[in-house]
Amino acid sequence: MTALAAVQFQSDWLQILSSPFMRHALVGGSLVAVAAGLLGYFVITRQNAFAAHALAHIGFPGATGAILVGAPVTLGLTVFCVAGGVLIGLFGRRVADREMATGTILALATALGVLFASLASANAGTTTSVLFGNLLAISRNQLMVFAVFTVAVVGTLAFLARPLVFASVDPEVAEARGVPVRALGLAFVVLLALTITMAVQVVGTLLLFALVVTPAATALRLTARPPVVAAVAVSLALGSVWGGLVLSAMVNLPPSFFIVSLAVLSWLVVLGLTGGRRQAADPPLVDAHHPHRPAGT
Amino acid sequence: MGVIGPNGAGKTTMFQLALGLLPAASGRLEVLGAPPRRGNRRIGYVPQNYTAALGEAIRCRDLVTLGLTGGRFGLRRTTPAERARVDRALERVDALAYADRRMSELSGGQQQRVAIAQAIVDDAELLLLDEPLANLDLRNQQEIVRLLGDLHRERNVTIMIVAHDLNPLLPVLTDAVYLLDAHPHHDAIGEVVQEELLTHLYGTPVGVVRTAQGDLFTRAAWRDPQR
Numbered sequence: 001m002t003a004l005a006a007v008q009f010q011s012d013w014l015q016i017l018s019s020p021f022m023r024h025a026l027v028g029g030s031l032v033a034v035a036a037g038l039l040g041y042f043v044i045t046r047q048n049a050f051a052a053h054a055l056a057h058i059g060f061p062g063a064t065g066a067i068l069v070g071a072p073v074t075l076g077l078t079v080f081c082v083a084g085g086v087l088i089g090l091f092g093r094r095v096a097d098r099e100m101a102t103g104t105i106l107a108l109a110t111a112l113g114v115l116f117a118s119l120a121s122a123n124a125g126t127t128t129s130v131l132f133g134n135l136l137a138i139s140r141n142q143l144m145v146f147a148v149f150t151v152a153v154v155g156t157l158a159f160l161a162r163p164l165v166f167a168s169v170d171p172e173v174a175e176a177r178g179v180p181v182r183a184l185g186l187a188f189v190v191l192l193a194l195t196i197t198m199a200v201q202v203v204g205t206l207l208l209f210a211l212v213v214t215p216a217a218t219a220l221r222l223t224a225r226p227p228v229v230a231a232v233a234v235s236l237a238l239g240s241v242w243g244g245l246v247l248s249a250m251v252n253l254p255p256s257f258f259i260v261s262l263a264v265l266s267w268l269v270v271l272g273l274t275g276g277r278r279q280a281a282d283p284p285l286v287d288a289h290h291p292h293r294p295a296g297t
Numbered sequence: 298m299g300v301i302g303p304n305g306a307g308k309t310t311m312f313q314l315a316l317g318l319l320p321a322a323s324g325r326l327e328v329l330g331a332p333p334r335r336g337n338r339r340i341g342y343v344p345q346n347y348t349a350a351l352g353e354a355i356r357c358r359d360l361v362t363l364g365l366t367g368g369r370f371g372l373r374r375t376t377p378a379e380r381a382r383v384d385r386a387l388e389r390v391d392a393l394a395y396a397d398r399r400m401s402e403l404s405g406g407q408q409q410r411v412a413i414a415q416a417i418v419d420d421a422e423l424l425l426l427d428e429p430l431a432n433l434d435l436r437n438q439q440e441i442v443r444l445l446g447d448l449h450r451e452r453n454v455t456i457m458i459v460a461h462d463l464n465p466l467l468p469v470l471t472d473a474v475y476l477l478d479a480h481p482h483h484d485a486i487g488e489v490v491q492e493e494l495l496t497h498l499y500g501t502p503v504g505v506v507r508t509a510q511g512d513l514f515t516r517a518a519w520r521d522p523q524r
Contacts, residue, residue, distance in 0.1 A: 045354045158372050166367030169355045172344040173415065176316045178336015179368050224356050224399045 009250060016249040021136055025255065028138040029241035031150040032202045033211060035195040037234030038157055040216020041226055042188060045168040050099060051088050051189065052212050054106040055196045056205040058084035060113035063130045063200075068120035073130075074145050077197045084109065085193035089186040133204030135245070135255045142201065149194045156191055164188060165226050202241070203256045210260035211237050218267040221274045236266055299466060299473040299486065300459045303499050306476050308459040309345065312425045316342060329423060336368065341416030343409075345427040345459070357403070357411045358396040361386055364415035386418035387411075390444060406437030410444070417448065424448075424456045430465055438465040445469055463490070467513050490515060 016022060043052050059077040066076025084105055091101035129137065138146075157164075166174040167181045175181045192212075199208050219232035244259030300308045313319040315328045317335040326332065329339050341364075361383050362375055375383075387396045390410040400408060409429060416424055429445075430438045446469035449456050457474075460466055473489040475482050475498055489495070490513055495503035502518035 041354065045352070159370055161372065162363070162367055162369050165355075165359075166363045169352075170360065170363060170367075173342055173364070174367060175318060176335070176340075176342045176344075177338075177364070177368055220354055224354055225359065226355075229354075 008252075010252055013246070013249040017246065021138075022245065022249065024138045024140065024143055025135045025245055026242070028143050028146050028198075029135055029202050029245065029255075029259070030238055031143075031146045032195070032198045033215075033237035033241045034234055035150045035153040036199055036211040037215050037237040038154065038230050039188075039192055039195050040212055040214075040233045040237075041220070041229045042164060042168050043192065043213055044216055044220060045165075046185075046188070048189075048192065049209070049213055051085075051102050052192060052196060052208065054088070054102045054109075055081050055084055055193055056200055056208045057106050057113075058109040059197060059200050060130055060205055061109050061116050064113050064116035064120060068116050072141070074142055074197065074201070077200060078145075078194070080109070081193035081197045081200075082190055085189040086186065089189035129204070130200070131205050132207065132254070133200060133202050133256050135202045135259075136248075138201065146198050149198055153191050153194055156187065160184060160187060161226075203259055207256050207260045210240065210263040214263040214267050215240070218263075218270045221270045236263065240266070298455065298457050299463060299470045299489075300457055301463065301473055301475050301489070301498070309427055312342070312427060312457075312459070315423075315425060316340060338419050339422045341419070341421030341424045343412045343416050343424070343426045343429060345431070353399055353401045355400055356397055357392060357400060357414075358383060358387065360400060360411060361396075361415045361418050364418045382418055386414040389417065389448075390414045404437075405432055406434075406440065409433065409437070409441055413441075413444065413448075417452070417454070420452075422454055424454055426456065427459045428461070429458060430460060430462065435465075442466055442469055463515050492518075 010016065043049055059081045062076035062078070062080025063073045064076075065080070066073050087105055088098060088102050091098050163174070163179045164184050164187075166177070167179050167184045171181050195212065196208060199211050203210055215233040215236035216229060218236055219229045222232060223229055240259050240262040243262045244255045244257075247253075247258040247262075248255035300311065302308055310319065314321055314326055315333055317333040317337065328337065362379070364386075365379055365382060366375060384393070384396075387393045390413050392407065392410045392414055395403060395407060400411065403411070413424075413426075413429075416426075426445075429441060433441065442465055445456055445458070448454055449469070458466060458470075463470070467486070467490070470486040473484060473486050475489065477494075477498055490505055492503060492505045495505065495515060496518075504516045504518035506514040506516060508514075
């Protein structure tokens, strides 16, 4: 009997898929995929990938702290992620400042997480599920919270969309045009915190990029139109979650692994298909009608 | 109109004051006959190193559209009239051919054209351009200068340009503003391009050369004694 014996095809996978815990996983995972896919474009254009990563870790002491005081894990995650997001958001627009602040907050949060975990004598299983997510253990209550968060994220994003794109890709001009760049930055980071609170419970702290960054990065290789990027990223995230759950039911392995693998695989395929980056040269110096004269004379 | 002076003289700060991004510590400021305020639609702005910040994630056309509708909250499609204005601005700067490409795919000169299209799309009466010729080769410098000259004539728009190298701009500059001995000055460009004044302004010997054809140049008047 080897450890690998656990990996085998389960012929009753269709039945597993229709069980209540799988239905919860499917709905919960889909909600997260929608919110994460929509935010991805902004995480990339605002160079916020590190903040996204850090927020996931900042949630860690929230989760272990909640276990310590006997509060719901989702509540602990939400409080820490949103507070961390606001702190990071307040540290201004300059990427260098933000990176340093984010790194410092991240270190402190992780230290707190370790402390809380040891104080609460949380078992390794709980810690593992925070780090790697446990989509199959999502409760009805968690689902309700996810639904509220996703509606809030999608609604707010729809309202902020245009100025947020402006402030993200072109902050200097946006500010001169009267767009409230700083307030938008803060609002965005709160939306990100809510999304990460959910995503952490699906794919875990360590694998979060697969839903927040990778689908949007893949979409950006295909198109640069923000609404299309959002649609493609959401589809890719949904596809990864659904495919991951089906594969997980088939071979009885953690869905996180398959969700992440599918997201990364689609990214690699698109990367391979679209090839290297192009940069244009100026058109030829001589104008075709007067080959011996410089253009425009 | 040129905004000239050495590094740190406050040229960019002057733009930020005019855009309402900074409050004036003292004194009074009027822009187009009114106190400066953020989000003034009568001003178009192209910041320094503008293109460096923009990456893969936006098409030229969408960037110009943001200059028109980017401040608007809520979901609403861009109207055909707005799209037509974007097209006109892109056409005016000769950028229609690559309007659907990403900013990152363009050359520096093309990016600068798109940035100017974004600044004029809302029919600004005043354009503030911070170092629009920096990092451009001679040909692109000339083309942008010619474009600015045409825009000024056609649309009767005032164009203020921060520039370190005056030479490529001399054919189109009519006036210049500068800060000398802590006092602001405004003069016709012919009055400003004088050896004595420029030498004093920049704190280093500056020569002015007028060729037989009537072309005007400024040059650093220092020579390497080793050569």
